[in-house]
Amino acid sequence: MTLFLDSEGPVPSITVRGEVDMSTAHLISELAEHVITRRPVRVILDLSQVTFFSAHGISALLRAEHAATRAKVTLILRDAARASPICWRPPRPDWLWTLRQSPQLGDPLGT
Structure with a gap:
């Protein structure tokens, strides 16, 4: 796995x-x-180039979301393979975590 941080613009992006x-x-x-x-204000986490995603990845997303919530930062999950907002519903209702595409980011497919 490789990570790329783009912090040049107003919204940092991690690919x-x-x-x-x-x-x-x-x-x-x-x-x-x-x-x-x-x-x-926001951080984009772009998973569009991920080829395999284990349960450990879900744990990493949860840790990132908790950190963002504590800091009052919006964490945006971008996955170019999906055109609709992504909602992950874990086994317990109190773990509900919803990630939405920000309208300011434009088309999630990049078209």
């Missing part, structure tokens, strides 16, 4: 490429938490 598994997932949350400490 994840390759396989997200037990040996790499923690890197996503660590980088997201680092970016969140800068207190941007």
Whole structure:
């Protein structure tokens, strides 16, 4: 897995490429938490180039979302393979975590 951080624009973007598994997932949350400490309004986490996503990846997303919530930063999940908002519903209702495409970002497919 490789991570690319684009912090040049007004909205920092983290692009994840390759396989997200037990040996790499923690890197996503660590980088997201680092970016969140800068207190941007939003952070984009682009998973459109991920080829495999394990349960450890879900844990990393949850850690990043918790960090963003604590810092009052909006975490936006972008997956170019889907044109609709992404909603993940975990087994317990109190874990509901919804990620939406921001209208300011335009078309999630990049067309």
